[in-house]
Amino acid sequence: MAADLAFDALADPVRREILAVLAEHEECSAGELSSHIRRVGRTAVSSHLRVLRTAGLVTERRTGRFRYYSVQSDGPAQDVIRLLQELFQGSLDEARAAVGATRPAAAPTGG
Amino acid sequence: MAADLAFDALADPVRREILAVLAEHEECSAGELSSHIRRVGRTAVSSHLRVLRTAGLVTERRTGRFRYYSVQSDGPAQDVIRLLQELFQGSLDEARAAVGATRPAAAPTGG
DNA sequence: CCATCGTGTCGACAGATGCTGACCCGTCGA
DNA sequence: TCGACGGGTCAGCATCTGTCGACACGATGG
Numbered sequence: 001m002a003a004d005l006a007f008d009a010l011a012d013p014v015r016r017e018i019l020a021v022l023a024e025h026e027e028c029s030a031g032e033l034s035s036h037i038r039r040v041g042r043t044a045v046s047s048h049l050r051v052l053r054t055a056g057l058v059t060e061r062r063t064g065r066f067r068y069y070s071v072q073s074d075g076p077a078q079d080v081i082r083l084l085q086e087l088f089q090g091s092l093d094e095a096r097a098a099v100g101a102t103r104p105a106a107a108p109t110g111g
Numbered sequence: 112m113a114a115d116l117a118f119d120a121l122a123d124p125v126r127r128e129i130l131a132v133l134a135e136h137e138e139c140s141a142g143e144l145s146s147h148i149r150r151v152g153r154t155a156v157s158s159h160l161r162v163l164r165t166a167g168l169v170t171e172r173r174t175g176r177f178r179y180y181s182v183q184s185d186g187p188a189q190d191v192i193r194l195l196q197e198l199f200q201g202s203l204d205e206a207r208a209a210v211g212a213t214r215p216a217a218a219p220t221g222g
Numbered sequence: 223c224c225a226t227c228g229t230g231t232c233g234a235c236a237g238a239t240g241c242t243g244a245c246c247c248g249t250c251g252a
Numbered sequence: 253t254c255g256a257c258g259g260g261t262c263a264g265c266a267t268c269t270g271t272c273g274a275c276a277c278g279a280t281g282g
Contacts, residue, residue: 004124007121007122007127008122010118010121010122010195011118011119011121011122012239012240013115013118014240016118016194016198019198020198023197023198023199023201029258029259030258030259030260031257031258031259034259040240040241040242041241041242041243042258042259043241043242043243043259043260043261044240044241044242046259046260046261047239047240047241047260047261048240049260050260050261064248064249064250064258065248065249065250065257065258065259066249066258066259067258067259067260071198071199073199073200077195077198077199078199080195081192081195081196081199081200083127084121084188084191084192084195085192086134087127087130087131087134087182087188088134088182088184088188088189088192089184089192090134123269123270125270140228140229141228141229141230142227142228142229151270151271151272152271152272152273153228153229154229154230154231154271154272154273155270155271155272157229157230157231158230158231158269158270158271159270160230161230161231175228175278175279175280176227176228176229176278176279176280177228177229177279178228178229178230
């Protein structure tokens with residue numbers, strides 16, 4: 001299950017920090033990211049970025065010699081959230097129906 | 112943040128399996144749990160149970176020489192779900208209002 | 223009281239993971 | 253073409269974590 005990779009990727013605090021930075025700035029280059037994440041070096045950030053990409057939690061956009069990363073909301077991330085809701089809010093059908101939008105990709109909303 | 116422990120606890124597939132069993136059976140003794148989780152021994156299950164308890168994802172109820180475990184939906188589990196929604200569905204105000212009881216970013220109880 | 227059962231905990235070991243410095247590749251500017 | 257810069261990858265090292273076997277402890281039953 002793709003969610004496996006995602007859960008694993010989300011377990012690391014540095015990776016969650018990267019995700020948080022990305023969530024705020026919409027899009028960041030690898031260098032910008034490592035500037036924000038001062039607790040570890042550029043190499044480490046690069047490694048984490050790879051893990052996040054493999055897990056399908058972020059997407060990469062290459063432009064010239066820069067690589068811009070951004071959060072990928074649809075896909076594994078949604079699987080994780082849904083799985084968690086099933087586990088901890090097992091009878092939240094109503095809530096899920098209410099939020100409706102929790103549907104994965106295939107939506108007209110550009111990503 | 113309490114969610115840190117929870118994220119860490121959720122990263123292990125065996126622990127997620129334990130949670131899944133608990134979600135289905137409502138409540139299980141340690142022995143029952145290790146019967147369902149055949150992939151690892153009783154000792155390992157016990158260790159995982161400790162991690163899950165420390166993370167606040169399950170609760171223990173002692174009766175005689177048995178210990179019954181069950182999912183603890185409120186607490187860290189909700190923090191995790193909320194954090195994930197902020198990260199990946201940043202503008203889910205409507206959804207949060209629908210499921211109710213959730214506060215917007217601004218970090219609630221300092222923790 | 224003693225045997226047995228249900229469980230948690232300890233010590234040891236193997237495999238996984240994160241961090242860093244060094245190195246290689248591709249792009250941009252002179 | 254050459255140098256500078258952005259950025260990924262590799263090898264090495266320290267540490268963490270999962271798993272198991274053995275053992276300790278409280279509870280139940282004869």
